[in-house]
Amino acid sequence: MSDTELKAKLRFLPTGSALHKLSALITLLLLILAFSIMSSAFFSVNNGLTVLLQTSVIGLLAIGMTMVIITGGIDLSVGSVLALSGVVTGLLMKAGLPVMPAMALGVVTGGVCGFLNGLVITKMRITPFVATLGMMMIARGVALQLTGAAPISRLGETFGWLGNGALFRVVEMQANGFPKVIFPGIPYPAILLLIMALFGAYLLQRRQIGRHIFSVGSNEEAARLSGVNVDRTKIWAYTASGALAGLSGMVLMSRLVTVQPNEGVMYELDAIAASVIGGASLMGGVGSVSGSMIGAFIIGVLRNGLNMAGTSAFIQQVIIGVVVIGAVYLDQIRNRK
Secondary structure, three states: OHHHHOOOOOOOOOHHHHHHHHHHHHHHHHHHHHHHHHHHOOHHHHHHHHHHHHHHHHHHHHHHHHHHHHHHOOOHHHHHHHHHHHHHHHHHOOOOOOOHHHHHHHHHHHHHHHHHHHHHHHOOOOHHHHHHHHHHHHHHHHHHHOOOOOOOOOOOOOHHHHHHHHEEOOEEOOOOOOEEEEEEEEEEOOOOOOEHHHHHHHHHHOOOOHHHHHHHHHHHHHHHHHHOOOHHHHHHHHHHHHHHHHHHHHHHHHHHHEEEOOOOOOHHHHHHHHHOOOOOOOOOOOOOOOHHHHHHHHHHHHHHHHHHOOHHHHHHHHHHHHHHHHHHHHHHHHOOO
């Protein structure tokens, strides 16, 4: 067989990344099938929309985390940045700022935190693990200090529009004067997740910044010699991760209609788990937004199904931990091959 024929055949063979994503998708479908058999209520419209709503926050975090992981880094600060962004928004609203500008400044707060992460990593040459661990502590401390560790409530119904609103919701007034929900509608957080996932995938696959992110993660020195501005690419990835953490904070706090400075604890681990389960390599250079969405839904479906089965929250953590270890082990096998 000639080299040309061999290359033509290899082009149609699935790569290790594609196989990882395919196995994650099969796992997701098997989980849905298993939980549907265990409980008839699981495979219902209302529960499906609940899973969408619950997964939206982790999914948004996973998009930014995937970009960072592809560069060969890690971002441990997203949970704390989520909380700080919510606190900034709540305080601005209490000061009289309208909801939308306050939320926009909350997202900007997240982006600034991510930008600082990128600067510390690239200019001070501190490893991503240590730099983002420091930001995790700083952001959480600032959030608690600004609020006195107390929640910010009475923010008005408008603040809950993003987290609790839905598209195509059908409500019918009954004869007794009480409303009856005919169709709960598609939650706004799920629509926002879809938009951001499509935009993130477009940036990674179709734009120059995406090619730079992959090249930096694959071989940083080769990327630098090829003319890629490595520092700027890393700063961009961490800024995007921070901004998406801020956006996640808007969705979560809006759902609660209360700003909680203690929210987002351990969310960074869920985001990392979703990315790794979806095929992102902790060695860098490999990953996709679509795979991370599959990983996020695996975590969401697992939690939802185990809750319906009456499994304790502690056992759920054990199960998800085992799933993450398995995904990383598969990643190690892939890298060795």
